[in-house]
Amino acid sequence: MDEPPERLTTKPSWLISQLAVYVRRLAFEGFAAAGARGYHYRILAALHEFGPASQAELGRRCRVDRSDVVAAVGELAGRGFVERTPDPGHGRRNRVTLTEDGLRQLRRMDEVLDRVQDDLLGPLSAEDRQTLTRLLGRVLAHHEPH
Amino acid sequence: MDEPPERLTTKPSWLISQLAVYVRRLAFEGFAAAGARGYHYRILAALHEFGPASQAELGRRCRVDRSDVVAAVGELAGRGFVERTPDPGHGRRNRVTLTEDGLRQLRRMDEVLDRVQDDLLGPLSAEDRQTLTRLLGRVLAHHEPH
DNA sequence: CCCTAGTGTTGGTCCCACCAACATCGGGTC
DNA sequence: GACCCGATGTTGGTGGGACCAACACTAGGG
Numbered sequence A, B: 001m002d003e004p005p006e007r008l009t010t011k012p013s014w015l016i017s018q019l020a021v022y023v024r025r026l027a028f029e030g031f032a033a034a035g036a037r038g039y040h041y042r043i044l045a046a047l048h049e050f051g052p053a054s055q056a057e058l059g060r061r062c063r064v065d066r067s068d069v070v071a072a073v074g075e076l077a078g079r080g081f082v083e084r085t086p087d088p089g090h091g092r093r094n095r096v097t098l099t100e101d102g103l104r105q106l107r108r109m110d111e112v113l114d115r116v117q118d119d120l121l122g123p124l125s126a127e128d129r130q131t132l133t134r135l136l137g138r139v140l141a142h143h144e145p146h
Numbered sequence C: 001c002c003c004t005a006g007t008g009t010t011g012g013t014c015c016c017a018c019c020a021a022c023a024t025c026g027g028g029t030c
Numbered sequence D: 001g002a003c004c005c006g007a008t009g010t011t012g013g014t015g016g017g018a019c020c021a022a023c024a025c026t027a028g029g030g
Helices: A012-032 A038-050 A054-060 A066-077 A100-120 A126-143 B012-032 B038-050 B055-062 B066-078 B100-120 B126-143
Strands: A084-086 A094-098 B082-085 B092-096
Touching: A012 A100, A012 B012, A012 B100, A012 B126, A038 A094, A038 A100, A038 B012, A054 A094, A054 B100, A066 B012, A094 A100, A094 B012, A094 B082, A094 B100, A100 B012, A100 B092, A126 B082, A126 B126, B012 B038, B038 B055, B038 B082, B038 B092, B038 B100, B038 B126, B055 B066, B055 B092, B066 B082, B092 B100
Parallel strands: none
Antiparallel strands: A084 A094, B082 B092
């Protein structure tokens, strides 16, 4: 494979972007077997960790736009992984709940992602992995508040 | 801002993906002022570093699909940043050349990206930046060959 | 009571990554 | 020289992810 310009390969922004491409491809291929995609995992994970939630809350937690939550929850509900019921007492709000099947789907996707992490960080020692994760976490956390 | 599920925040794949979102947004906003986008920078950078090239070679170097190179080179040519001429002696191949205006555009985009790196790695010390860049580079290099 | 903030929903945009198919040309082999 | 293979340019399409604007509706505070 031809080498990219040095202008790119020395920039952290390029490294992150290109690695993200790799991550997306690995996750996409893994999720495809389960007929799922990234948004589904985020939402299932949030429901499992924080319990039933409104769509707006799911969007905020998962960094997904409200309008995209509508579609994703619709897809999940269509396959029985999630139940969307009107919030009693709160006219407009919905209450999204994780089902048993949804929990099983979440576990399947967890296994996929575990393999993705191993594949991704393959060349690094356990110590380097920890260092990398810590640094990435610090950088992301710094930009998260806003 | 609500916190995302721990299932996500502890995974390197999530950290990289979310940071990539941040990077893209920063770069997009910066490039917008110059009426450009990411593919343009990659191509201009390759032309500057390696000289005139065919579209296929640009695609390989910049990790851009052949068909997308067509569009990007067309846009760059339309604004005079690049010249697309048939390769003499090589019937089908094109020869893409960087112009003076193109070089100026490249320098503008360089400044934008320099600011992006600073913004991105703001919270890290010079030493941590180097460590992070080195680790990311190693991981990417490991997955690059193929 | 009104006004604001929050919610669900529709419908669209953009960038990036990728694929299939086709016509065309080059360079090799037989 | 005829033939096939691979590379090239191009068209057109797909999909995921991240957005934005607008609307209808509700809850709650001033």
